[in-house]
Amino acid sequence: MAGGCRLVVVTALLSIGEFATVTHLSVKTLRHYHDEGLLVPEQVDPHSGYRYYSPDQIPTAQVIRRFRDLDMPVREIARLLGTDVDGRAGMITDHLARLERRLAATTEAVGALRRLLTPDPPRLEVVHRREPARRVVAVSEEVRRADVLRWYSGAMAEIDAVVPRALRTGPPGGQYDNALFTHGAGRATVFVPADRDVAEGRVRSITLPARELALTVHRGPHDDIDVTYGALGAHLAEHALRLDGPVHENYLVGPRDTADSDAWRTEIGWPVFTTTPG
Amino acid sequence: MAGGCRLVVVTALLSIGEFATVTHLSVKTLRHYHDEGLLVPEQVDPHSGYRYYSPDQIPTAQVIRRFRDLDMPVREIARLLGTDVDGRAGMITDHLARLERRLAATTEAVGALRRLLTPDPPRLEVVHRREPARRVVAVSEEVRRADVLRWYSGAMAEIDAVVPRALRTGPPGGQYDNALFTHGAGRATVFVPADRDVAEGRVRSITLPARELALTVHRGPHDDIDVTYGALGAHLAEHALRLDGPVHENYLVGPRDTADSDAWRTEIGWPVFTTTPG
DNA sequence: GCGGGACTCTCCCGTGGCGGGAGGGTGCAG
């Protein structure tokens, strides 16, 4: 506290290197944040282009660093800092929710990997069945693969609100365009079978056409469903059957029926070209 | 099970689209994995370039999908699949450990953010002190910023093994090149003060030169240390002091002394140009 | 045998958040 400094300059500015040193953000990073408008230096020398930061910007830089540590995208942080305090809380909550979802996904992936690497489950049985045309209450939209799970929840909730359980003539189901898998986006349809004419919000009554299906039943959580898909696909390939149209799923036993994911049963039906007359 | 299929072809191959459909990997992804050598189609038509996959490759694709779900890099998966079973377990363990570290880092970041957004801690006190030259036992290397923490553990463990506690003349410390922060890589030195001549492995006795330091003490976990750095930096900027050389840290109370991270004390000293004679 | 539509191919560019490096200007101390 004893004096001894040259001069007390009220608005001493820091060069980019000094600012990098005190904030622990690299020079490259600071220039990037300037380009992105996330952290604009208080002064920029119009002649040399040198950036000069105010000590007052240090706390902002620290907040930015914290959010980047949490993998929040730079543009989102910029929006965050440009929002009033009320909005911020919501954005932070949203981001933490995303992190939680990512964590859950990782945990699931670990479990799925462990199950995959443990001894093989029994071979699946495949049956062929002609599915007749059905009247269903459905939501159908173009979706992206990464969004399917959340989209499903929303759509099914909407259907639930419209069609009471008593009126249903079977378990819920879904149809998924092949393009969803081959191109990462395509049409998805979820439905419950019901003899009812409905048109509310996204919910519509439609008639699913009759199809020839190769069917099997997946047992257990949906994280492993691709294994059954693969086994079914291998079966079809070995029998030289060709796929024809979107895959069908019927949720015979699902999360709404029991919390025990090992008890879940999902019927997977793949339309195949009819190769035998009648 | 009743017949009716056209023909049973023993080695029916799948086009890339069919393979994408049954494995839930996109066509783009499959082509990428082919380019990277991760999943090479069983046959490639030399004329048309069409890729054809065997049903036997479906399980491999599923394993790959699982590892990608866990964010394992493509090249690492390729190495994994090219390694014998013994090596695999180790690689998987390593990767899971990485995931765990990432999770821990996220948890810490959430805590650090929360602390940063809660009411301000009391202003820090900065004192100036002339640090005399010191004889220390040290490890000094060029490191990258992201590796500093792990490098520190290893280096300090090596020092611990060489210098018994009884011989030490003070708490452990470290020096970190400014380039570590400005450029993400630079020289780091960790040491314990001790009057001893040592040269074992990476451990060497060296003499730290005398320096004029602006000092403050950081209280609490190291995740928040950048806040104190920022405050110290702001202090220096406001007093128009210029930085001179690598920053010093002295671990007065650290994780080896108590598990209560709130009790930790880290002295941070920044060399400044001597501005007063004597 | 000939459409035509669905499928597939190979580029090439874009993403996000920087790091590396080239080539050249600036600021400051001795």
Add this chain to the structure above:
DNA sequence: CTGCACCCTCCCGCCACGGGAGAGTCCCGC
């Protein structure tokens, strides 16, 4: 004034794909 550390602006690379253009291929039905 000279040297050197610092700073500038490009531009490219990373990683795991997605998007899209432009061209070739497959196969079914007629």
